[in-house]
Amino acid sequence: MGRGRREFLQKVIEGAGSAFLLQVVAPIAALAKPDASGYDAEGHYYGMGIQVDKCIGCGRCVEACKAENGVPREPLYFRTWVERYVIRSDGETTVDSPDGGIHGFPATAEENDIMRSFFVPKLCNHCDRPPCVQVCPVGATFKTEDGVVLVDSDYCIGCRYCIQACPYGARYLNPHTKTADKCTFCYHRITKGMTPACVEVCPTQARVFGETKAMSSPLRRLMRMGRLQVLKPSLNTEPKVFYTALDGEVR
Amino acid sequence: MTPHMDVAAALRQITGFIYPNELELHWALLVVIYPYLTGLVAGAFILASLEKVFKVKELEHTYRFSLLIALAFLIVAPLPLLTHLGHPERSFEIFLTPHFKSAMAMFGFVYAWYLMVVLLLEIWFEYRADLVRWSRSEHGVKRLVHNVLTLGSKDVSPGAVAFDHKAVHVITLIGIPSAFLLHGYVGFIFGSVKANPWWSSVLIPIVFLFSAIVSGISLVFLLYYIVTLLRKQTPDMACLNKLASFLFYALLVDFSLELLDFVHRLYESEESIKILSELIYTKLFLSLTIVQIILGTIAPILLLAVARFSKLPDELKRLGFFIAALLVQVGIFSTRWNVVIGGQLFSKSLRGLTFYKLEVGGAEGLLTGVTFLVLPLLILFVLVKVLPPWREARTREEG
Numbered sequence: 182m183g184r185g186r187r188e189f190l191q192k193v194i195e196g197a198g199s200a201f202l203l204q205v206v207a208p209i210a211a212l213a214k215p216d217a218s219g220y221d222a223e224g225h226y227y228g229m230g231i232q233v234d235k236c237i238g239c240g241r242c243v244e245a246c247k248a249e250n251g252v253p254r255e256p257l258y259f260r261t262w263v264e265r266y267v268i269r270s271d272g273e274t275t276v277d278s279p280d281g282g283i284h285g286f287p288a289t290a291e292e293n294d295i296m297r298s299f300f301v302p303k304l305c306n307h308c309d310r311p312p313c314v315q316v317c318p319v320g321a322t323f324k325t326e327d328g329v330v331l332v333d334s335d336y337c338i339g340c341r342y343c344i345q346a347c348p349y350g351a352r353y354l355n356p357h358t359k360t361a362d363k364c365t366f367c368y369h370r371i372t373k374g375m376t377p378a379c380v381e382v383c384p385t386q387a388r389v390f391g392e393t394k395a396m397s398s399p400l401r402r403l404m405r406m407g408r409l410q411v412l413k414p415s416l417n418t419e420p421k422v423f424y425t426a427l428d429g430e431v432r
Numbered sequence: 433m434t435p436h437m438d439v440a441a442a443l444r445q446i447t448g449f450i451y452p453n454e455l456e457l458h459w460a461l462l463v464v465i466y467p468y469l470t471g472l473v474a475g476a477f478i479l480a481s482l483e484k485v486f487k488v489k490e491l492e493h494t495y496r497f498s499l500l501i502a503l504a505f506l507i508v509a510p511l512p513l514l515t516h517l518g519h520p521e522r523s524f525e526i527f528l529t530p531h532f533k534s535a536m537a538m539f540g541f542v543y544a545w546y547l548m549v550v551l552l553l554e555i556w557f558e559y560r561a562d563l564v565r566w567s568r569s570e571h572g573v574k575r576l577v578h579n580v581l582t583l584g585s586k587d588v589s590p591g592a593v594a595f596d597h598k599a600v601h602v603i604t605l606i607g608i609p610s611a612f613l614l615h616g617y618v619g620f621i622f623g624s625v626k627a628n629p630w631w632s633s634v635l636i637p638i639v640f641l642f643s644a645i646v647s648g649i650s651l652v653f654l655l656y657y658i659v660t661l662l663r664k665q666t667p668d669m670a671c672l673n674k675l676a677s678f679l680f681y682a683l684l685v686d687f688s689l690e691l692l693d694f695v696h697r698l699y700e701s702e703e704s705i706k707i708l709s710e711l712i713y714t715k716l717f718l719s720l721t722i723v724q725i726i727l728g729t730i731a732p733i734l735l736l737a738v739a740r741f742s743k744l745p746d747e748l749k750r751l752g753f754f755i756a757a758l759l760v761q762v763g764i765f766s767t768r769w770n771v772v773i774g775g776q777l778f779s780k781s782l783r784g785l786t787f788y789k790l791e792v793g794g795a796e797g798l799l800t801g802v803t804f805l806v807l808p809l810l811i812l813f814v815l816v817k818v819l820p821p822w823r824e825a826r827t828r829e830e831g
Binding site: 315316348416 | 448516517626
């Protein structure tokens with residue numbers, strides 16, 4: 182092989198190699214390490230605790246979520262909502278969530294007849310084994326290193342399989358972007374050290390956000406002290422939204 | 433549904449409690465049509481394979497026609513899915529960056545395999561020798577088209593034709609499991625959704641498969657019968673009898689499987705049984721009990737049994753078969769409806785039922801749906817013109 186040709190080939194290979202590094206390796210490396218703001222996903226693993234007996238059904242969390250995240254106002258799109266359970270003396274259970282509980286709840290009739298009643302805030306459970314992530318045909322919905330399930334709206338094809346696969350009704354199709362949408366734990370806030378909007382506004386601290394693994398976090402304290410329950414445990418989705426004082430009627 | 437839906441009116445139709453995000457029904461008519469079409473494809477192909485692999489001579493009349501039917505419907509099958517996507521322009525991502533853990537991500541590959549490796553190849557080998565001979569005796573556009581379709585392979589010596597036959601045989605052998613894969617896989621898309629107790633069943637892919645076979649046989653029967661009458665000929669009675677027999681047995685297996693699924697659910701009586709019973713007795717009563725089970729399954733079984741195994745005159749038999757096949761089509765369509773729509777009419781909270789209102793216009797409306805059901809017939813018309821499947825069109829083998 183002549184020297185000229187050898188040099189040429191060498192350059193081509195070097196060029197291809199650096200192109201590969203630039204196109205493929207660099208973005209992956211960027212994902213894994215601290216971003217420009219200095220946030221390091223590796224050091225976190227988020228979850229939320231919900232103390233059912235502290236929720237008063239005021240609906241501030243629902244309003245705050247819609248305002249913070251630009252969730253469509255129509256009452257069929259919610260990243261979080263509140264359900265009211267009323268169990269009557271005869272054992273009959275009724276559940277409602279008018280407008281997702283955003284305006285609170287109207288008083289129920291026949292108060293004497295009520296055996297017990299409580300409010301249950303709901304949101305994406307950011308499952309550790311998320312069925313929505315499993316079914317996404319293009320990988321547009323994914324679990325981040327810090328344990329949050331997100332949707333890439335620039336990538337989602339809008340097939341809605343994830344909406345079908347979510348056992349908790351936590352997803353909807355955003356009518357403006359025509360892509361799947363859901364709670365992000367306010368990822369834009371938590372990566373800056375803030376709490377999610379719903380947690381921020383809760384007047385009774387029914388919602389506790391934080392690290393599931395760091396020993397000193399408020400969530401960890403709740404996990405130590407409380408008797409925890411998750412929704413639909415039989416489905417083995419391993420939710421990271423933990424409830425205390427959860428009633429067996431709640432699905 | 434659109435963001436402009438009348439939410440107040442919609443809420444009035446809800447019974448019990450549904451999660452707020454469940455007010456919008458996500459997989460509508462077009463997703464009903466998709467498994468209906470792939471079922472017809474798989475069924476028509478499996479029927480065609482009977483002639484080749486199991487040497488059912490009576491079905492020679494419908495062999496090539498079945499292949500063309502399968503192709504016509506397969507071409508249209510992905511279109512309703514594509515139309516239904518929020519971003520159809522991104523659909524190619526399924527091929528470029530498939531997420532291998534997703535059942536749906538495999539669709540592109542299963543489809544491409546079936547279209548390219550199985551159907552097109554089998555049809556080409558089956559027709560190749562005829563294409564060469566047709567092009568020799570024809571003029572103008574027909575000659576050109578047939579010439580192009582030979583792909584330049586013009587050898588019709590006995591050796592080459594024998595190779596064609598062998599190739600068709602091998603492709604059919606690969607094709608049968610592929611057809612099973614195509615529709616069993618569509619069943620798996622639903623059957624593997626553990627969040628949905630109406631879908632989540634290991635039997636769903638199997639039930640899909642047998643209902644596919646049923647739908648395919650009845651479609652081939654209907655089209656063969658109608659087209660033969662349009663061509664002012666008498667349908668071959670032995671062929672019709674054979675089709676009716678196969679349809680009858682396939683229906684029995686299909687119905688048994690569905691009964692097994694039903695009894696199994698009832699007997700296990702899991703958490704969801706209450707809401708599912710309510711669903712069956714209210715929202716699905718017409719489409720499931722009346723249309724799918726009574727009209728679409730039991731009536732054709734009885735009709736076929738009488739017409740096939742009694743000593744009726746041929747004209748009456750044909751009429752009986754024809755009505756049975758028509759009823760089967762209606763029944764299978766409602767089966768798809770009951771799976772896809774039915775599975776979304778109850779809340780995953782298992783506390784309430786929602787509703788589906790079929791719109792006439794719009795991207796996912798009735799008119800679009802009808803278009804996707806008529807389109808395969810138009811494609812079939814062209815295919816039959818280009819590749820006549822009838823016995824008299826076949827040329828004699830040389831040598």
